[in-house]
Amino acid sequence: MTIQSIPIKVNLANLKASCSACTLHELCLPMGLSLDDTELVDKIINNRRKFLRGDYLYRAGDSFRSLYAIRNGFFKMSELAEDGCEKITGFYMAGELLGMDAISDDRHHYHVVALEDSMVCEIPFADLEHLTSTIPALQHHFHKIMSREIVADQGHMLLLSKMKAEQRLAAFLLNLSQRLGARGYSPTHFYLRMTREEIGNYLGLTLETISRTFTHLQQEGLMTVHHRDVELHDLLRLKGMLNHY
Amino acid sequence: MTIQSIPIKVNLANLKASCSACTLHELCLPMGLSLDDTELVDKIINNRRKFLRGDYLYRAGDSFRSLYAIRNGFFKMSELAEDGCEKITGFYMAGELLGMDAISDDRHHYHVVALEDSMVCEIPFADLEHLTSTIPALQHHFHKIMSREIVADQGHMLLLSKMKAEQRLAAFLLNLSQRLGARGYSPTHFYLRMTREEIGNYLGLTLETISRTFTHLQQEGLMTVHHRDVELHDLLRLKGMLNHY
DNA sequence: TCGGGACTTTGATTTAGATCAAACAAGATT
């Protein structure tokens, strides 16, 4: 069994509440949809599909038909330049929605690859739009989800344009921590699903800088890393590092 | 008359076609809305409001009620850290929609300031959502607009994480060029509405680097800059600079 | 017409992080 396939311990009760079936489900239930509406939503969600580590969910250039809700697992989204140079635009985990960039011109703009074995629900976009026009609460929720993607991307822009290496890595770890915590996983102890190179790529740094910065954060007593096993010792001090640009 | 207030020469025929009244108008007309639907859209758009250079359209933290469509003019969007350090997240021009980040949690996340005298239409978001649920073509178009914002932000992320100073500036100029061209302005000859410092801020560089890079691009014969008057001599070669990361 | 302020250019120096290089782990494969 590889490290990558070791399942993380989950607080099941929590997970169930925040991600009962599939993203869309999670998305609409808290919106106070009626039972009938919930059934309508369930109907358009296609069967879950399994992806093994390394599988592509879709590729840049693929024509756009559906959004994808991650039921569980972990994905990276990236652009591949002609020269083979990869540029990672984001990491996505359970409860998150993939493919919203493709609405703009009916083509996916990026590759999406599973970084661990994962389960995904396909949501045909035409069906979703049909449903959102009949269920106002669902429409509003969908707008919020797109808006959150915008906020997240703009946050990452600021990270890339203003923060130093140490701050970027701290922000990255805190972001993972927060998202894992929201899903019922431990916010302070988790496995990284990606290599140092992929982290560096995403943060606009090299793998060597990531490695050195991990070493430094450990020396400061802020965290422990062994391979991909991360333990954050002091979330507050980590957050404190982000304030001063 | 300051340089900032010199009006740029416009191809009026073009402008009219692509931006007849207000952004939303421009947005829905090409979607094949019926005349009746178009009238409905017009009804929810509040009177145009004028903003002088330096005026705030809204501030970070303001509660979210409306999106804003720029009828004409130029705005910058920015975050202001406690220490007073500004971080510019984007520049917006005629025909673009502001405030979509605020849908996520009913608060504006950034400040928006006019960089020249501008005219803006306010679009109450509740009204817009009401309309989008009754006009499917409008809903779809709105989703495309949000999606385009996501694509643009992700493109800027890649710029910030992978490109060198010269490529960033070239990409910035080409982006302005393309957007101005789409609005009927000259894509090769335009005024910059922002300072070198603001460009640098947005591109993750210092004003000195922007200045030196302008000088260098001029020496290469790719462009001419006098103060804020930019002339691009070779769009193809500028585009060629972006390929190699 | 002069002087002040905002912005820009250019030069000298410094530095954070990139790049180059080598050794080292931990699994996976034989």
Place this chain on the structure above:
DNA sequence: AATCTTGTTTGATCTAAATCAAAGTCCCGA
């Protein structure tokens, strides 16, 4: 167990851009 592969750490050196510094330009208001 021995070897290979993939990913990681650490060290030495280099470099693009930051920072520090000074002078120049344009605009504006008195």
